Amino acid sequence: MHDPGRHLRVHLRQDTPIPLDADLACEPGELLALVGPSGSGKSTILRCIAGLHRPREGRVSCNGIRWLDTEHGLDLPPQSRAVGLVFQHYALFPHLSAEANVIGALGHVPRGKRAARARELLTLVRLEGLAKRRPAELSGGQQQRVALARALARDPAVLLLDEPFSAVDQVTRRTLQRELGQLRLRLNIPIVLVTHELDEAAVLADRMCILYHGRTLQTGRPRDIMRRPHDTRVARLIGTRNLFEGEVIEQRPEHGVTVLRWNGHVIEAAHTASIGTGERVSWLVSPADVRWLGPDLGTDPPCINLVRGTVSELTPVGDALQATIRLEEPDGRELVFFAGAQTAARDGPALGDAVVVALSPEGIHIMRGEPVAGVTANEDETSSMR
Amino acid sequence: MDWSAFALSLRLAGWTTIVLLPIGLALARMLAWRRIRGKGFVEALIALPLVLPPTVLGYYLLVSFSHASPIGRAYESIVGHSLAFTFEGLVLASIIFNFPFAVLPMQRAFESIPPDTREAAWVSGMSQWRTFLEVELPLAWPGVLSALVLTFAHTMGEFGVVLMVGGSIPGETKTIALAIYDRAQAFDQSAAGAMSALLLIFSMIAIVTVYALAPRIGPWHA
Numbered sequence: 001m002h003d004p005g006r007h008l009r010v011h012l013r014q015d016t017p018i019p020l021d022a023d024l025a026c027e028p029g030e031l032l033a034l035v036g037p038s039g040s041g042k043s044t045i046l047r048c049i050a051g052l053h054r055p056r057e058g059r060v061s062c063n064g065i066r067w068l069d070t071e072h073g074l075d076l077p078p079q080s081r082a083v084g085l086v087f088q089h090y091a092l093f094p095h096l097s098a099e100a101n102v103i104g105a106l107g108h109v110p111r112g113k114r115a116a117r118a119r120e121l122l123t124l125v126r127l128e129g130l131a132k133r134r135p136a137e138l139s140g141g142q143q144q145r146v147a148l149a150r151a152l153a154r155d156p157a158v159l160l161l162d163e164p165f166s167a168v169d170q171v172t173r174r175t176l177q178r179e180l181g182q183l184r185l186r187l188n189i190p191i192v193l194v195t196h197e198l199d200e201a202a203v204l205a206d207r208m209c210i211l212y213h214g215r216t217l218q219t220g221r222p223r224d225i226m227r228r229p230h231d232t233r234v235a236r237l238i239g240t241r242n243l244f245e246g247e248v249i250e251q252r253p254e255h256g257v258t259v260l261r262w263n264g265h266v267i268e269a270a271h272t273a274s275i276g277t278g279e280r281v282s283w284l285v286s287p288a289d290v291r292w293l294g295p296d297l298g299t300d301p302p303c304i305n306l307v308r309g310t311v312s313e314l315t316p317v318g319d320a321l322q323a324t325i326r327l328e329e330p331d332g333r334e335l336v337f338f339a340g341a342q343t344a345a346r347d348g349p350a351l352g353d354a355v356v357v358a359l360s361p362e363g364i365h366i367m368r369g370e371p372v373a374g375v376t377a378n379e380d381e382t383s384s385m386r
Numbered sequence: 387m388d389w390s391a392f393a394l395s396l397r398l399a400g401w402t403t404i405v406l407l408p409i410g411l412a413l414a415r416m417l418a419w420r421r422i423r424g425k426g427f428v429e430a431l432i433a434l435p436l437v438l439p440p441t442v443l444g445y446y447l448l449v450s451f452s453h454a455s456p457i458g459r460a461y462e463s464i465v466g467h468s469l470a471f472t473f474e475g476l477v478l479a480s481i482i483f484n485f486p487f488a489v490l491p492m493q494r495a496f497e498s499i500p501p502d503t504r505e506a507a508w509v510s511g512m513s514q515w516r517t518f519l520e521v522e523l524p525l526a527w528p529g530v531l532s533a534l535v536l537t538f539a540h541t542m543g544e545f546g547v548v549l550m551v552g553g554s555i556p557g558e559t560k561t562i563a564l565a566i567y568d569r570a571q572a573f574d575q576s577a578a579g580a581m582s583a584l585l586l587i588f589s590m591i592a593i594v595t596v597y598a599l600a601p602r603i604g605p606w607h608a
Contacts (some may be wrong), residue, residue: 002575051509052508079513083509085509091500091503092503092506093506104520107511107516150510157492
């Protein structure tokens with residue numbers, strides 16, 4: 001499984017026409033999601049891997065075979081790279097049947113065996129019985145399956161998916177996503193998925209890579225990136241809630257604690273080394289790590305990191321109820337948390353309630369770098385990714 | 387009815403169409419997909435015969451065929467006679483004059499093929515040649531056929547250039563359009579009328595074919 005020779009390795013650099021500064025690796029059996037807002041160079045990276053775009057500078061290798069090495073003037077055409085690519089709008093051959101579309105990619109198989117192999121692939125993507133239909137006679141989801149079968153027909157060493165679920169409705173999308181999840185277990189090759197949907201990446205990907213202006217900002221497990229973005233830029237791109245700025249006032253490594261001053265509060269966070277006392281930092285607390293303690297009773301605090309505010313918004317999210325409170329502090333920032341199950345809403349907070357919440361020190365993530373000014377001004381960026 | 391003139395016209399139209407097919411395909415594909423410098427200039431040059439008076443084009447061709455021009459001299463030294471007032475000269479003139487009719491419909495047809503359809507073919511392992519035969523041509527054929535029909539029909543009826551370059555020599559350069567003019571000048575109404583009717587029917591079939599093909603050119607919806 002971890003044979004290093006079967007990695008896909010990508011290193012790309014260019015300034016024009018689309019800036020790129022990307023380093024990626026994907027193991028066999030792994031699904032890597034490239035996530036970023038439109039124009040972040042996701043598709044261009046995929047095209048570089050497939051040989052459809054030649055970057056100014058770059059190296060791409062797969063299965064130990066070099067496909068691109070600009071330094072040595074090597075740039076294999078797409079025909080010589082064992083890639084399977086599912087295009088965003090599928091790019092099926094409109095004049096050919098589903099079966100013929102797949103046969104088109106079976107050039108390496110002896111002529112007499114192509115039809116049978118095409119049927120096998122169509123069965124694999126659950127299109128048995130529709131082999132003779134042309135793309136125009138198939139639904140969006142069925143077209144996507146033909147595109148997937150065609151991409152697999154070449155016995156690719158890497159499977160590339162360019163926003164494969166963007167052109168189908170929500171219900172079909174769920175089905176196709178689930179099927180991809182099952183299919184990938186049978187394919188022991190690197191899979192690279194391009195998407196602007198963070199949720200999609202979080203559900204499907206083993207690792208995801210956050211891209212911005214062609215640059216790979218952070219690569220890691222979706223859960224890790226969501227909870228611990230590398231810097232405020234990543235935090236903004238993934239639409240992190242509860243992003244604040246503060247100042248480190250004390251480091252207590254022996255207790256595993258970093259102490260922050262924030263809006264007059266003293267907040268204890270899990271220890272973050274490498275940040276000096278007095279340094280301005282950004283920090284976040286995941287909504288799941290904010291605990292609702294109840295109405296503001298004004299009694300002695302039962303625990304640390306207490307924050308007071310007024311409930312300003314209640315939104316059902318799945319089975320949970322997401323609450324937003326406006327903090328008492330002068331700058332009137334908002335804090336989001338989950339107020340338990342919706343059914344319990346009657347006993348939970350109501351709009352306008354004054355409440356107290358506690359921030360779990362383990363859920364606080366400190367980032368060095370510029371304090372986040374104008375996070376809300378960047379709503380556009382995050383919304384395009386959500 | 388001048389059947390030899392009609393046969394000559396058919397021969398001229400046939401040669402023009404055959405020669406323009408590969409040239410038109412190459413030019414149309416290049417203009418549709420390649421990013422080339424001075425593309426607008428090339429396109430304007432190809433479309434120029436649409437507005438240029440045929441006699442003007444014929445005049446310049448005649449001048450360049452003459453012994454005084456390097457092209458004319460070069461041809462003469464290789465073949466042994468001048469291009470002017472020969473069937474070969476007519477074919478060459480016809481080819482130049484028909485560039486817009488051959489290239490423009492083909493270019494439109496190739497432009498209507500989404501770029502990712504060709505890329506999908508390459509990524510599927512299909513060579514450039516296989517992509518051309520199995521993907522591009524099947525998608526562009528209505529435009530290509532349109533171009534051929536237009537070129538053929540247009541050559542059948544061409545008058546000005548043919549007269550200037552060919553000089554109406556019976557059996558060599560006297561096409562049916564020239565024969566009609568010739569008969570009308572001689573008040574031979576029945577011959578002029580018969581030949582005109584023939585060309586009319588011919589042109590109508592051609593234009594109906596082109597219009598019938600037109601809806602099939604254009605964006606392919608997958």
